[in-house]
């Protein structure tokens with residue numbers, strides 16, 4: 001976040017404190033429960049959001065050097081993302097062009113220049129070109145140039161990597177970020193490290209992961225003894241950014257910075273900032289590091305979700321104390337969400353199928369949640385991103 005934006009946000013929160021206000025929506029917002037239970041609606045979401053749309057797939061440093069790669073099987077499309085010889089990022093369908101088996105089965109790897117299929121050994125390079133067919137003379141004549149891995153649109157900027165899970169139009173990250181580009185550029189995520197990831201599965205609709213993170217109304221109740229003592233959710237500042245959104249809440253010590261002249265204020269360490277990178281990632285600035293919670297429907301199940309939680313750190317944790325610090329933050333974050341948020345999410349998802357209600361209600365104090373669902377509605381009518 002740029003310094004000017006930090007100053008503006010700090011002024012806004014000090015004003016909230018002085019006046020007892022926060023960002024509010026104009027009205028309450030109702031959403032039909034069917035967006036979580038209707039199969040046809042779900043199938044359209046899968047097509048629009050998990051095939052057609054560019055998705056956030058991680059930070060650049062997950063694959064710092066040529067030949068570094070990672071796979072992603074969560075969208076329903078097997079995806080292979082790798083750093084090419086010139087430092088560019090390439091993305092492919094992770095499907096061997098011989099008979100179509102999965103080329104790379106592991107989650108990630110480093111410095112690999114040749115990718116050999118585990119079935120018959122066809123081999124590709126980091127540009128996806130087919131470079132070797134075992135026993136080529138016996139196999140028969142094929143045009144190797146036409147048998148490269150199938151490319152997927154991929155873009156890398158500000159340290160963020162986005163991939164479209166099906167072949168199609170190139171990705172414009174600036175447009176995708178919807179006005180958040182200067183802010184993401186200012187963080188310097190291009191030098192951040194991918195510290196740790198974990199994947200968990202739960203019995204609820206994929207949207208409920210974002211629902212969990214996009215309101216702070218539950219902090220004084222559900223997180224009474226965990227998150228609530230750390231942040232002041234009454235000073236909530238929300239802003240929309242096209243498909244995406246941002247809200248910020250300060251840590252409880254933030255008023256100390258008001259004693260400094262505005263131009264000297266270093267506000268970022270005192271903030272928790274939550275971004276929604278549409279449609280399925282909540283990206284959180286935590287004051288000392290960042291994290292992402294990305295949700296995917298678990299295969300064809302409307303009520304099952306795979307969640308990938310990743311922690312990004314400003315430097316590689318090379319000392320024991322740095323490792324302990326980041327690991328403790330990682331463990332506390334996943335434990336809090338697993339013990340406090342996701343059990344609620346499973347109950348409310350089950351509740352949707354009971355017939356208890358036709359609608360759910362988002363309050364005036366939940367503007368980010370309202371905006372996310374307004375955007376989903378808009379996107380379900382079709383978008384070109």
Ligand code: FES
Pocket residue numbers: 096097098099100101117118119120121122
């Ligand atoms: S399927 Fe890959 S080499 Fe045969």
Ligand SMILES: [Fe+2]
Pocket residue numbers: 212213218223341
């Ligand atoms: Fe929560």
